[in-house]
Amino acid sequence: MEISQEYDHFRSKVWPALKSKQEEFQLLGYESVSEEDIWQFLVRKKWRKENNEMKLYEMVQSILSLKVGEFMNYSTVEALKDAEFTLDNDEELLELLK
Template sequence: MDSRHVDTWKEMIYPALKSKQEELEMLGYEQATPEGVWKCLCVKIWNGEPEKRLHEIVQDIFHLKSSVYLSYLTIQSYENDDLAASIEALIGNSPDNG
């Protein structure tokens, strides 16, 4: 098979993403979703969205360690907290609230 942009393989490899999600759920990551696994791979493993072969993507999915997924979730949590704090600061300091 040829190399393609990873996004072009996403629909085809959904069963592998679902399998990884189920594995992560069994390990206690109940919030895991196939989309979350995909995003984790894009950020932590692929550093963006490179071109890869189908077997390479499936291999990356099945080799994704729970510690890498936890690291991804932790970073996302911090980023979401920062966003929430920024929004709260903006809303709290708006002229309408004074």
């Protein structure tokens, strides 16, 4: 079973906390962050080692205590994993390694 499916039955119960966190991100200038983005971060990164043993109150606490920097670090790493880098010449390589 995929990790995100293990937690899906909790999603409707923690929706108000997800919505609140998304609104907080928007107030801080991160308008493009969706509830789905936050949810995927939680199940793929933050809760990945919990083995579906979290209590509902622990999930809500985890959502509400999520820091923007923590989420943005994850998002940046995921974006870099998906990006394809090509260096067409040696000058670009040298510039990158400065």
